Amino acid sequence: NEEIPRLPGETRVTDKDVIYMCPFNGPVKGRVYITNYRLYLRSVETDPVVVLNVPLGVISRIEKMGGASSRGENSYGLDITCKDMRNLRFALKQEGHSRRDIFEVLTKHAFPQSHNLPFFAFANEEKFSENGWMVYNPMCEYRRQGLPNERWRVTFINEHYGLCDTYPSLLVVPYNATDDDLKKVAAFRSRNRIPVLSWIHPENQAVIMRCSQPLVGMSGKRNKDDERYLDIIREANGQISKLTIYDARPNVNAVANKATGGGYESEDAYPNAELFFLDIHNIHVMRESLKKLKDIVYPNVEESHWLSSLESTHWLEHIKLVLTGAIQVADKVSSGRSSVLVHCSDGWDRTAQLTSLAMLMLDSYYRTIEGFEVLVQKEWISFGHKFASRIGHGDKNHADADRSPIFLQYIDCVWQMSKQFPTAFEFNEQFLITILDHLYSCRFGTFLYNSESVREKEVSQATKTLSLWSLINSEKSKFTNPFYTKELNRALYPVASMRHLELWVNYYIRWNPRIRQQQPNPVEQRYMELLALRDDYMRRLEELQITNNSKIPNSSASSASPSQMMSHVQTHF
């Protein structure tokens, strides 16, 4: 009778009686079930039943609390830190080896990479009506943008990841640059991440390029090929103005990078370029900021001085800076006066945030469900945002300095935009939350591994795992914003002011029962009701018209008076 949800391919490992130490309501007696995918708790002797359903992938750390000699009720157990802003605590009986067993099982399945085990994604046998792996085809996406054209070409130089092992195999580069040129440029760019095209403006032909920092170093090295390459990019939009370079870092960090061989484009070497620093901080600052945010919202929301506490986390300030940077990129490109080159140090964190946000602002296609999937697939997954390192999928090293909530921060920026423009996005909040949930869950292959080359060489992912987009696209209505109004070619600039930025309560504080999540949203529900009503009326009207046209003298007996049926529609005119 113990029915617990199970995905095809999910197998039961163990179960045990525990006391769930709910931070909001105190201890709850229950039974915990562990499978190769999830931890599932169901309370006993409570009505209604308390349920916890946690994919093991969200677990970041498992700690033992108390020892065999610990006194006091519920002082012996496990403390589980999750990547999704919560902690779970279970108290166990002190007799036997009850804790050791469950600790070992959990550790093994939550951190498969540390135990030479595969991710659950490889065991997952779910079937979906849509195949998410078909969503992104780089060639189709470039064609949608009108590429290649007489100024931009597609190159296969990186087909076997020989030029750059963290870039996708297919790249778009200036027509006037040869593959040989590209190789020379690669030598001067950190990790060979050369400037390549991300997006082209359909009207003014200005482009967004992305890359890593130039290897200038302390001595201020120059590279003629790189300088010439940037000049070719500048000229490619048919304008003679300068090329705008946005270095996402704060000025001081860019300077400091020279010490380790990096740096930025100097005015001397690149007289035809204008460089701006966007002052976005590094991955460590962002990690600390989120940690502080968790401190003030979990388990309890800071009672007094909420606003200054929120400010002291700097989380929204970072969001503001990322958005401000992206607005600048988008505005520059849309003004048509100049093409834009974006980089940070390696060009896979801040750069991805900036280019993909700017693209979201400029191209309404990316504001659809499928377009957004393409955008994530392209700017993040294919261009080597190091998901494995940043999230630490299946890895027990919870304190790894490579971990950082860069992608979460990006999704937060998208949420802020959707909040400011509630009719501009085809997807709803649930879509964004679902993406974040499966960023950690390891149920899909979508966010696994650091780069396309690893994915392809080591796992041929598409055949062995499922895509998150399969799940989403198979039940699109669940993720659709009913208010979406299609608008083509309209640049959408959010206001990056603290007056408008808000903490994403429905994500960061969703575990707290005191924060009311009105599901479904009453405004949305009202709209859906009206839509249904309209469709119903249209159908009835059509029927009436047919009946009337066929000249049946008296049809009114067949249906109730329409005004009666409509008495509950309020109009306020």
Added chain:
Amino acid sequence: GRGDGAIGLSVCFCTGELLLCEANTVYKYIQEDGSNRGTYGKLICTNFKISFLDEDSASDDNEPQFKNKIIGENDITLQCVDQIYGVYDEKKKLLTGQLRKYPEKLIIYCKDLRVFHFCLRYTKEEEVKRIVSGIVHHSQTPKLLKRLFLFSYASAAPNNTGGRNQTVMFDTLEDWRDELERTKGNVKYKAVVTNEGYRVSEKLPLYFVVPICVSEESILKFQGRGIPIWCWSCHNGAALLKMSAFPKEQDDNTSQMQKAFLDGIYRTISNPPYELLKTEDLSSSLPSLQDIQTAYTRFKQLFLIDNSTDFWATDVKWFSLLESTNWLEIIRRFLKKAIEVAECLERQNSNVLLIEESATDLCCVISSLVQVMMDSYSRTKSGFQSLIQKEWVTGGHSFLDRCNHLHKNDKEEAPLFLLLLDCVWQLVQQYPPAFEFTETYLTVLSDSLYVPIFSTFFFNSQHQKDTNTTGESLKTQSGPFKFLTVWDWSVQFEPKAQALLSNPLYAEKLKPDKSQRKTTRFKHQRQLSLPLTQTKSSPKRGFFREETDHLIKNILGKRIGKFIINSSDEPHNSFKEFYDSWHSKPVDYHGLLLPSIDGPEIKVWAQRYLRWIPEAQLPGGGTIATAAKILDLMEEVQSLQVKMDEEHSQAISRDVQAVPMLRNSARLSSLFPFALLQRQSIKPALPTSTWKDLEDEDDLVKRDDEFVDLSGDMS
């Protein structure tokens, strides 16, 4: 009346309005953004308002959809002026009384948060003198009550019929009796006529309600002080009462008498049939009027922004600036107090007696809030208006002093009514379907505080209004005055604009209809799990409270393990229990409504406070974007309805004339219907202020994302 020959430009004058002074070739900046864009025109000051008459106002062909019929875009009523600054050599100086030097620029900050910049450099010196001293004099210096425009208007206006609406004014015995009946309070409470002729008190209304057992004698004994006055009865019979306290008495004898009197009163109303009585001394448990005034003064300053640079400079520290004003915290405390009172009434079934020295300030806020939360009638437009009449207008809130309309005493000023509106706004934004009115309604209501056409907010008491309506003026030909009430919205707005005051989401109480019920009731589910893999168990009532409490006691004994994070071991506060248990259940929009008061839930009333700031504008965004879609759809449904009716009756299809509401709504400004600037900027608003240092995280800031020495592998 319209137009005035003496003034060249077409200007809309109200009846009774007189021109006092004027100045020509005044330059009004469109927006102080350094661009110096603006228009020339005439600045005038009348006994009603300050007005800027645009020289090329004729080009005003795109009439805004939402327009106030009395106050134009460039009109500032004298009571709406907050502060006036003069600019001398780039320096701002507050202008109050006599002026020795005349400024080259005039900045007027308004109580409705508008900011006007006028350049006087091109104006004749004589005119500058006259207009500046005129404006300062008429808007900033003490005034006699009879000098309020209200009286000129009322005496000059042809008999205002005052379109009677459904608002209960509470100026008759009948109104109180009806209210007693409506709330079923008439068994234990009675409306009394003791104050006819104001023989009890000039502060009390002519008619009010007291417990049946309270005698006329005792009401008269201390001019109504120490008498519990009825506000409202809860469905379970428990009542909300208020009492004006005795002032601190030096004389022992008197205070003994007062104490004995009070004891007697308490005894009488604590016995059956009366419920248990809880007293709530508001002046000791809530912020003082002074605190409220100080907080609001700081708070509004954050929105009176001179230019773009100002906007972005304050943006960096926005949250701590907001917090330092304390305004949101005050809102939180009032909401919290109202929940406490609601808990006593609803759950403990006891009467609550609010006590305050005059019982006309903090009492008004709390009693109104409690009724808005507990009585869904107060969430309809007419119900809310009746509530304001009952608790505030007839109830004797000193609007004149608290708004400082006459500039008599700055120390008396305190924005209590605004505080109520802001608290109600918090509820409106948390529970949109529960209110018949919109936030726009609340915003224009707050603006109406400064429109001296209506008597509603321009008297300290019913007595003051009565004596000034008839009084001495009987001898002259001007009285008795017929004042307008603010509740006649047609005075300010055309029907089209009035439509924006009604909430399209308002779910009117449905008659029980099973098929309807099912769809409208929300399945309120807490998500403790991943949303995608929900289980069948649907947590319902009591999920988070009762059962677990029970559990704690039963299975765990008294000692609570050391790693409970929550303070569930502290004595159970009945407030928290009440609050949490309510929040764990589905919302009934027609039942009890409790605001969420957690930090993130108390927000800035953006529409009121940010509406004139162009930087805060989102073209095509904001909540208006979805509201507009709903209105569009409603219109479509309505026209289908008409067509169906026609088909049905087989009538010849005539052109269906739907009222176009918000066509092309996709591009409305988020500040709609208020944005001053109709311009749709293509340029994004970009922060100009710089990032401040992360002082405490220096070591992290300096690190690189991943430390890899790139210098080695360079060829």
